[in-house]
Amino acid sequence: MSLKKIFIVMMCACLIPAAFSCKKQSGETIKIGAIFSVTGPASFLGSPEAKTAKMMIDEINGKGGVNGKELKLIVKDSAGSPEKAISFAKQLIEEDKVFAIIGPSTSGESMKIKSICEEGKTILISCAAAEVIVNPVASYVFKSPQNDRFAAQKIYEVMKKMGITRIGVVSSNDGFGLAGKGQLEKLAPASGITILISEVYDKKATDLTGVLTKLKAKNVQAVVNWSIVPAQSIVAKNMKQLNMKVPLFQSHGFGNIKYVKEAGEAAEGIIFPAGRLLIADSLPDNHPQKALLMKYKNDYESKYGEDASTFGGHAYDSLLILVEAIKKAGADADKEKVRDAIEDLKGLAGTGGIFNFSATDHNGLDINAFEMLTVKGGKFVKYE
Amino acid sequence: MSFEQLLQYALSGITNGSIYAIVAIGFNIIYNTTGIINFAQGEFLMLGGMTAISLSSFMPLPLAILAAVVITSFAGALIDFLFIRRLKSPSVLGMVIVTVGLSIVIREIALHIWDEKVRSLPYFTGNEISSINIMGAFISPQVLWVIGVSSVIVVFLGVFFKFTLTGRSMRACASNITAARLCGINARNMVTISFMLSAGIGALAGCVVSPITQTQYDCGTSLAIKGFTVAILGGLGNSTGAVVGGIVIGLLEAFSISVLPLAYKDAVAIAILLIILFVRPSGLLGKKEAAGLKEF
Numbered sequence: 001m002s003l004k005k006i007f008i009v010m011m012c013a014c015l016i017p018a019a020f021s022c023k024k025q026s027g028e029t030i031k032i033g034a035i036f037s038v039t040g041p042a043s044f045l046g047s048p049e050a051k052t053a054k055m056m057i058d059e060i061n062g063k064g065g066v067n068g069k070e071l072k073l074i075v076k077d078s079a080g081s082p083e084k085a086i087s088f089a090k091q092l093i094e095e096d097k098v099f100a101i102i103g104p105s106t107s108g109e110s111m112k113i114k115s116i117c118e119e120g121k122t123i124l125i126s127c128a129a130a131e132v133i134v135n136p137v138a139s140y141v142f143k144s145p146q147n148d149r150f151a152a153q154k155i156y157e158v159m160k161k162m163g164i165t166r167i168g169v170v171s172s173n174d175g176f177g178l179a180g181k182g183q184l185e186k187l188a189p190a191s192g193i194t195i196l197i198s199e200v201y202d203k204k205a206t207d208l209t210g211v212l213t214k215l216k217a218k219n220v221q222a223v224v225n226w227s228i229v230p231a232q233s234i235v236a237k238n239m240k241q242l243n244m245k246v247p248l249f250q251s252h253g254f255g256n257i258k259y260v261k262e263a264g265e266a267a268e269g270i271i272f273p274a275g276r277l278l279i280a281d282s283l284p285d286n287h288p289q290k291a292l293l294m295k296y297k298n299d300y301e302s303k304y305g306e307d308a309s310t311f312g313g314h315a316y317d318s319l320l321i322l323v324e325a326i327k328k329a330g331a332d333a334d335k336e337k338v339r340d341a342i343e344d345l346k347g348l349a350g351t352g353g354i355f356n357f358s359a360t361d362h363n364g365l366d367i368n369a370f371e372m373l374t375v376k377g378g379k380f381v382k383y384e
Numbered sequence: 385m386s387f388e389q390l391l392q393y394a395l396s397g398i399t400n401g402s403i404y405a406i407v408a409i410g411f412n413i414i415y416n417t418t419g420i421i422n423f424a425q426g427e428f429l430m431l432g433g434m435t436a437i438s439l440s441s442f443m444p445l446p447l448a449i450l451a452a453v454v455i456t457s458f459a460g461a462l463i464d465f466l467f468i469r470r471l472k473s474p475s476v477l478g479m480v481i482v483t484v485g486l487s488i489v490i491r492e493i494a495l496h497i498w499d500e501k502v503r504s505l506p507y508f509t510g511n512e513i514s515s516i517n518i519m520g521a522f523i524s525p526q527v528l529w530v531i532g533v534s535s536v537i538v539v540f541l542g543v544f545f546k547f548t549l550t551g552r553s554m555r556a557c558a559s560n561i562t563a564a565r566l567c568g569i570n571a572r573n574m575v576t577i578s579f580m581l582s583a584g585i586g587a588l589a590g591c592v593v594s595p596i597t598q599t600q601y602d603c604g605t606s607l608a609i610k611g612f613t614v615a616i617l618g619g620l621g622n623s624t625g626a627v628v629g630g631i632v633i634g635l636l637e638a639f640s641i642s643v644l645p646l647a648y649k650d651a652v653a654i655a656i657l658l659i660i661l662f663v664r665p666s667g668l669l670g671k672k673e674a675a676g677l678k679e680f
Contacts, residue, residue, distance in 0.1 A: 040602070043500030173647065199646045204606045206403070206597035209396040210641040210649075217389050230502040230598055240513035241524040242392070262504060262598060266512035 029072045030065075030326065032057075033092035035103040035113075036127070036315070040079035041203055041229060044256060045105040048312030049127055050075050051304055052296075053102065056319050059299075066323055067331040078104055085109035086116065093120035099335060102318040103127050105311075106228070108175030114141050123339055125318040127311070129252065130179035134362035140339055142362045144317035145310075146275065146352055148176075150367040151252045152183040154273040156191035158372055158383065159222060162247070168220035169198040170211060170235065172227035177203070180226035180251050196220055203229045209238045222246050228253035233262035240266040247271060252370070255310035260375055271383055273370040275310045275352045278380040288349045296351055313351030320350050321357075385642065388520035393638045395523045401634020402530045403597065406589040407611025408618065408626035409537055410582045416545065416621045417554040417578035420479045424463070424487040425586055426608025427494075432456045432587020433599035434494060437503045445506065453587045460583025464576045487604070494601040505594040526595045533592045534630075537585055538623045554578055558621075617657050619670020628668055633657070 034053050037046035057073045065071060074096055076088040085104045092098045093116065100123035104110050107130030117124035118138045126133050126143040129151075133143045159167070169184055171177035181198060188195050196218045199211050208231065215223060223246060225235045232254055239248055250272040257278075260267040276283060280293035296316055300308040325341035326333065333341070345364070348355040353369025372383040407429060414422040436445075436452035443451070467482050468474065507514070508529050515522040545551040556564040557574045565571055590599065597603065614633055618625030633653050640652035660668065 039495055039500050044502075047500050201646050202650070206593075206603075206607075207396070207400050209399060210393060210638045211646045213389060213392045213396060214641060214646075216392075217385075230600065233502075233598065237512045237524075241515040241522055243515055243517070243522045258501060262502060264512040 029070045031072045031074060031096060031098040032319075032322070033088075033096060033098035033101040034073055034075045034315075035078050035085055035088050035092070035101060035105075035109070036075060037080035037105045037109070038075070038077040040081065042080035042106045044230070044258070044309075045127070045228060045311045045314075046077070046080070046103075048300075048306075048309050049103065049105055049315035050077075052300060052312040052315040053319055055299060055303055056316060060323065066326050069331075071323075074098065078109060080106055080109070082109045082112040086112050089113040089116045089120075093117070093122050098122065100125065100322050100338070102315060102322065106175055107133065107179055110143070111175065114138055117141060121335055123322065123335060123342070125321055127314040127318055128176070130175055131183070131363075132179060137360060137362050140335075142318075142321065142342060142357070144321060144350065144352055144355075144363075145314045146252060146273075146365045146369045147363055148180050148183050148251070149187070150365075150370055151273045152180065152187050153191075153367060154370045154372055155184075155224060155249050155271075156187060156193055158271060159193060159249075160191065162222075164221040164247075165192060166194050166196050166220055167222045167224055168215035168218060169195055169224045169226065170208070170215070171198075171200055171225070172203040172205075172229050172231060173200045174203050174227070174229070176251075176253060177227045184224060184226065201231065203227070203231070205231050205234065207238065208234055209242055212238050212242055212244065216242060216244055220246060222249060224249045224251075226251040226253070230259070230262065233259050233267070236263040236266040236270060252310065257307045257309070257380065260378060260380070267375045267378070269374060269376075271372060271374045274373050274380075275313060275369060276371055277308060277310050277313045277351050278373060279371065279382055282382065288354060289351070292349055293351055310351070317350035317352050317355070321345065321348065321355065324348060389642075391519060391521035393642050394635060395518070395521050395527075396641075397635035397638030398531070398631060399523070399527045399596070399634070400637060401631040402527065402534055402627075403593050403607070403630075404610045404614040404633055405627045405630025406530060406534045406537070406593065407586075407607050408615035408630055409534065409541070409623050410586040410589065411612060411615040412621050412623055412626055413541070413582040413585065414578050415615075416558050418479065418575055419558055420476050420483070421612065421620075422579075422582065423480065423483040423608065423612075424490060425582065425611065426604030426606075427487050427490040428456055428460065428583045428586030428604070429590035429593070429607055430494060430599060430601065430604035431459060431490065431583075432590035433505065433594040433603075434498055434503070434590075434601070435587070436591045437505055437594065437599060438498070440505060445508070449505075449588070449591045452591060453584045456587035456590075457580040457584035460579040460581075460586075461576055463583075464579040468575060468579070469572060487608075491602055491604065498601060500601060502598050502600045503594075504598045505591060507595045508592075524596065526592075530592050530596070533588065534627060537588070538627055541623045550574075550577065613654070613657060617660060617667055619667030622667070622669045625667060625669030632668070 036050045038050050057071050078084040102125050107128040110126040110128040110133045124141045129145040131147045171181040248270050252274050254272045255274040283290045297308045325338045329337040329341040343357050345357045353365040355364035357364040373380045374383040410425045432452050436448045439448035509525040553569045554574045557571045614629040618629030637649045637653050
């Protein structure tokens with residue numbers, strides 16, 4: 001064999017696997033990146049989100065994938081750190097060349113990678129709530145949780161009915177807390193509410209009797225706590241321990257029955273807005289979300305042996321939106337076509353509500369996505 | 385400010401302060417024997433709390449806490465046996481770095497054994513909503529437990545280090561390890577005992593504060609930072625100093641909340657700590673001579 005022949009054979013040998021792997025990437029699988037804070041302070045969000053995403057991907061692949069292509073999920077644990085989220089986002093876009101990214105779990109992280117995804121022309125469907133993620137609109141950035149503005153409006157509506165006008169606000173010093181505090185302060189005048197005092201606490205706070213004493217001294221008629229951290233239970237306990245009789249309102253971050261268990265009896269009577277997942281059992285059968293919510297709840301609870309939360313639901317919705325858009329855009333659609341397809345999605349029932357996307361609305365949910373809930377006998381029930 | 389409010393701030397300060405103090409005491413024990421700061425002290429608290437929470441589902445609470453204390457102190461002994469004892473020529477800095485590494489490892493192991501969820505022990509007396517009315521101000525009964533347990537530990541340690549042979553040998557190792565060895569004290573065993581003791585006390589502290597602070601795999605770090613600050617303020621190695629330092633920091637934080645936004649709480653506490661340390665570098669109750677003997 002001449003040297004030339006050997007060279008040609010070797011060249012072919014090198015090219016064959018390259019050709020195969022190339023085909024595999026574009027032809028049979030769609031890579032989806034996921035950045036969730038599976039551990040760390042926001043693990044309450046990231047852990048159910050990652051579990052939900054894995055469960056859904058398995059189910060979709062079990063049914064033959066999307067448009068005949070298998071989905072491949074790459075989960076990265078950011079531990080709630082924006083710095084890690086940034087490097088994972090770059091890694092997913094540049095090295096793994098993913099089709100889209102779902103997550104991150106927190107608003108702070110989402111804001112940090114918003115421009116990275118926009119520049120990388122990679123679809124990002126965030127699982128974090130802050131409205132700034134999609135306002136101003138970035139063409140490749142979407143989010144599935146309900147807007148915090150609507151949560152604040154819902155809370156003020158209930159306050160009006162109860163005749164409450166003077167309130168105190170406490171919030172955690174993270175992206176979610178600060179965004180919520182901003183919305184509450186912005187909407188208060190129009191709703192006839194006066195915020196007498198607004199305080200920010202460390203997200204790792206272990207005792208809040210000091211700041212609640214300050215609220216008590218101001219004679220507030222209600223307390224609003226806005227956070228996603230375990231301090232949500234501490235606020236409830238400390239208020240009872242201080243013998244404060246005024247009602248406690250929480251944000252939609254309270255939508256996890258674990259917080260209720262942690263706060264025990266102190267959780268009774270807390271009022272908060274949330275998606276309908278938590279009261280799926282009591283929805284009327286003809287409600288458009290009922291079947292989907294019950295299926296997700298039962299699947300999740302039987303698979304993982306823990307209660308389903310609205311946070312896992314955000315990951316469900318993000319994936320659902322992506323998958324529906326890919327189906328709609330067709331088998332050979334590129335990122336841009338799928339992006340356009342998301343903007344065309346209308347009347348899509350998810351766990352968080354009915355999504356109606358448009359070029360200017362990259363969240364797609366309105367105020368009706370929220371239901372006011374309260375805690376009764378250690379369970380979530382509809383507030384009436 | 386009315387009297388009730390003043391009292392309420394003071395009680396809130398005492399609540400936080402007693403938590404800081406009980407953590408700070410654990411730092412002091414290992415410091416007293418080895419002259420090192422054990423940066424894995426916060427993880428002992430977490431381990432104690434987590435173990436007690438897991439055990440409390442099969443046994444009564446007091447028994448679960450006792451078992452958690454025993455298990456954690458064995459974990460402490462194991463850490464010494466596996467890592468600290470293996471160091472060929474243990475320098476203070478070397479051992480400190482080992483404890484920093486250990487704290488990370490323990491945290492990750494805990495994340496795998498348990499998970500990322502927040503748990504807590506039930507309140508020892510009453511429940512989440514019970515509170516005791518002290519002249520118009522309110523306090524959770526659990527705070528009294530924390531204060532009570534810290535006082536008992538301080539008294540116990542005082543007696544142990546002053547009057548028992550083991551305790552005195554441990555102190556001897558700290559002040560001059562060569563001289564202690566010449567007197568026939570087995571210095572390595574003393575280090576093991578100090579790790580067991582501080583792990584056990586850390587675990588007990590972790591159980592007592594769990595209903596208030598809640599326990600999570602990474603809750604040790606933030607508690608340890610405050611505990612460390614308090615240990616320095618009170619004078620390293622001095623358990624009474626830890627209690628005084630804890631209450632001082634707690635009260636400072638609480639009263640800073642009453643006049644400034646909550647966000648400045650830590651800044652105020654640390655600023656005052658720095659001022660105190662400029663005036664008294666050995667801490668509130670630390671002795672100058674004792675501080676001079678230490679390597680740092």
